[in-house]
Amino acid sequence: xxxxxxxxxxxxxxxxxxxxxxxxxxxxxxxxxxxxxxxxxxxxxxxxxxxxxxxxxxxxxxxxxxxxxxxxxxxxxxxxxxxxxxxxxxxxxxxxxxxxxxxxxxxxxxxxxxxxxxxxxxxxxxxxxxxxxxxxxxxxxxxxxxxxxxxxxxxxxxxxxxxxxxxxxxxxxxxxxxxxxxxxxxxxxxxxxxxxxxxxxxxxxxxxxxxxxxxxxxxxxxxxxxxxxxxxxxxxxxxxxxxxxxxxxxxxxxxxxxxxxxxxxxxxxxxxxxxxxxxxxxxxxxxxxxxxxxxxxxxxxxxxxxxxxxxxxxxxxxxxxxxxxxxxxxxxxxxxxxxxxxxxxxxxxxxxxxxxxxxxxxxxxxxxxxxxxxxxxxxxxxxxxxxxxxxxxxxxxxxxxxxxxxxxxxxxxxxxxxxxxxxxxxxxxxxxxxxxxxxxxxxxxxxxxxxxxxxxxxxxxxxxxxxxxxxxxxxxxxxxxxxxxxxxxxxxx
Amino acid sequence: xxxxxxxxxxxxxxxxxxxxxxxxxxxxxxxxxxxxxxxxxxxxxxxxxxxxxxxxxxxxxxxxxxxxxxxxxxxxxxxxxxxxxxxxxxxxxxxxxxxxxxxxxxxxxxxxxxxxxxxxxxxxxxxxxxxxxxxxxxxxxxxxxxxx
Numbered sequence: 001x002x003x004x005x006x007x008x009x010x011x012x013x014x015x016x017x018x019x020x021x022x023x024x025x026x027x028x029x030x031x032x033x034x035x036x037x038x039x040x041x042x043x044x045x046x047x048x049x050x051x052x053x054x055x056x057x058x059x060x061x062x063x064x065x066x067x068x069x070x071x072x073x074x075x076x077x078x079x080x081x082x083x084x085x086x087x088x089x090x091x092x093x094x095x096x097x098x099x100x101x102x103x104x105x106x107x108x109x110x111x112x113x114x115x116x117x118x119x120x121x122x123x124x125x126x127x128x129x130x131x132x133x134x135x136x137x138x139x140x141x142x143x144x145x146x147x148x149x150x151x152x153x154x155x156x157x158x159x160x161x162x163x164x165x166x167x168x169x170x171x172x173x174x175x176x177x178x179x180x181x182x183x184x185x186x187x188x189x190x191x192x193x194x195x196x197x198x199x200x201x202x203x204x205x206x207x208x209x210x211x212x213x214x215x216x217x218x219x220x221x222x223x224x225x226x227x228x229x230x231x232x233x234x235x236x237x238x239x240x241x242x243x244x245x246x247x248x249x250x251x252x253x254x255x256x257x258x259x260x261x262x263x264x265x266x267x268x269x270x271x272x273x274x275x276x277x278x279x280x281x282x283x284x285x286x287x288x289x290x291x292x293x294x295x296x297x298x299x300x301x302x303x304x305x306x307x308x309x310x311x312x313x314x315x316x317x318x319x320x321x322x323x324x325x326x327x328x329x330x331x332x333x334x335x336x337x338x339x340x341x342x343x344x345x346x347x348x349x350x351x352x353x354x355x356x357x358x359x360x361x362x363x364x365x366x367x368x369x370x371x372x373x374x375x376x377x378x379x380x381x382x383x384x385x386x387x388x389x390x391x392x393x394x395x396x397x398x399x400x401x402x403x404x405x406x407x408x409x410x411x412x413x414x415x416x417x418x419x420x421x422x423x424x425x426x427x428x429x430x431x432x433x434x435x436x437x438x439x440x441x442x443x444x445x446x447x448x449x450x451x452x453x454x455x456x457x458x459x460x461x462x463x464x465x466x467x468x469x470x471x472x473x474x475x476x477x478x479x480x481x482x483x484x485x486x487x488x489x490x491x492x493x
Numbered sequence: 494x495x496x497x498x499x500x501x502x503x504x505x506x507x508x509x510x511x512x513x514x515x516x517x518x519x520x521x522x523x524x525x526x527x528x529x530x531x532x533x534x535x536x537x538x539x540x541x542x543x544x545x546x547x548x549x550x551x552x553x554x555x556x557x558x559x560x561x562x563x564x565x566x567x568x569x570x571x572x573x574x575x576x577x578x579x580x581x582x583x584x585x586x587x588x589x590x591x592x593x594x595x596x597x598x599x600x601x602x603x604x605x606x607x608x609x610x611x612x613x614x615x616x617x618x619x620x621x622x623x624x625x626x627x628x629x630x631x632x633x634x635x636x637x638x639x640x641x
């Protein structure tokens with residue numbers, strides 16, 4: 001399954017955004033609803049206060065009227081007590097009612113009117129009671145009988161009831177609003193909860209899917225890794241086998257090439273013996289005729305035989321070189337801890353005599369690090385390079401050869417530098433090929449040494465390179481691993 | 494007991510005619526006149542040495558010296574060497590390995606199997622002739638009549 005990180009991040013971010021928006025909406029509506037509820041509650045309180053005030057006023061009015069009736073009937077001053085209380089409180093109640101309705105234009109007039117009615121009523125009550133107290137009860141009753149007081153009371157009661165109803169209606173509507181708000185709040189909360197749940201499960205789904213994808217991908221990578229290692233192992237085995245085959249091929253070919261060479265060489269010798277027999281015979285016979293035959297036997301045939309012999313000798317050396325390379329390639333390397341300083345000093349001692357005769361010098365720049373490698377191979381590598389350096393010194397100046405080492409990571413570089421005749425740039429690659437040589441061919445050699453050295457260095461897990469300037473000197477750099485480990489070859493053998 | 498001293502017969506197993514001729518010439522030149530029987534393949538050589546049934550009976554009363562090349566078309570000389578040295582009638586016959594292989598392991602293997610002399614065929618004629626001459630001397634010694 002292909003994993004798109006971009007799409008995962010996009011969808012995860014979208015879900016996160018959606019969740020955030022939902023949360024903001026939920027919080028906003030909660031704040032808004034609670035604000036509304038607070039307003040409603042305040043309104044309810046107000047309405048209740050209005051209602052209480054109105055009721056109280058009505059009760060005062062009725063109390064005062066009852067007190068008046070009772071006093072007029074009995075002329076007992078005890079009945080007047082509620083009236084006096086009512087008179088003491090009515091003005092405050094009216095003022096309160098007025099302030100409560102101050103903001104409401106439609107009600108101000110009604111309240112003003114109510115106030116006048118109540119004041120008139122209380123004036124009437126005060127008048128009748130005053131008459132009764134002055135022993136003028138008939139006049140007082142006369143006034144009561146006019147029904148003006150009752151009408152005033154009815155008028156006030158009607159208006160107060162209206163106010164009460166209004167307050168009740170207001171209370172009712174507030175309660176309804178609060179109920180609907182509460183319902184809306186719970187609805188919004190439930191809806192929000194559902195949405196949050198959906199967003200949450202969506203996120204969970206995406207994360208789970210993504211995690212599963214990642215795990216699947218990792219498993220795939222692991223499997224690939226394992227098969228990769230296996231494939232590398234297979235290739236290595238194949239390569240080692242191919243290498244082995246080439247070595248065997250070189251070995252067999254050189255052996256089979258040798259068989260005819262033995263014949264050529266052997267029969268050349270037979271010919272030589274034959275020629276000398278013929279020559280002796282011709283010498284004995286003497287005489288003028290046969291001079292041409294004598295010349296052939298004396299000069300042409302030995303010359304031909306000489307060339308044949310030189311060629312076969314050369315061919316034998318070449319075949320031997322191939323054999324040596326092939327055998328070296330098949331030799332099992334035995335890594336051991338090697339003090340290269342001592343090894344180099346031994347090698348240098350071999351050339352010291354030849355070198356000092358011509359006034360040359362060879363030196364090792366110490367320290368040379370220890371390394372774990374194959375001793376025989378190292379001897380051949382450095383032996384060949386030192387021999388080459390000595391062999392190709394410039395006759396015009398005293399030879400200077402130095403061997404130094406530098407470490408770089410797991411590699412050690414060895415530089416074998418000389419001030420010899422140098423190698424032309426176009427030959428820098430060629431000199432490592434078998435049977436190839438560079439420069440003036442005035443020294444013995446088959447062009448095998450450097451090919452052999454390179455094969456050995458590579459077998460030891462390293463490489464060799466050359467830097468040289470014609471007429472100035474040459475530096476061979478051998479890079480070897482500090483610790484040689486058997487790798488592909490141990491698989492093959 | 495045969496009173497007549499038994500002459501040593503040289504059995505030469507060599508597939509290269511040129512080599513065979515050179516070997517023979519040099520043996521003769523060294524003054525060895527023993528009979529030389531040449532075989533160019535391993536099968537017929539083994540048939541002569543061990544008989545057609547492979548028992549070695551025909552060689553019971555013969556004195557053989559075997560010159561063996563290792564690279565033969567039908568088998569390696571090592572196989573022949575092993576068979577000759579395993580047979581009770583032929584195991585005392587000297588075997589000279591004469592081949593181009595100078596591989597140390599191969600040489601060691603031949604000596605382990607009982608080869609008496611191992612000579613690497615040199616291209617250098619002088620060396621070659623010298624080796625053959627030494628062989629010739631060796632053959633001369635072999636010519637001394639045996640007492641049994």
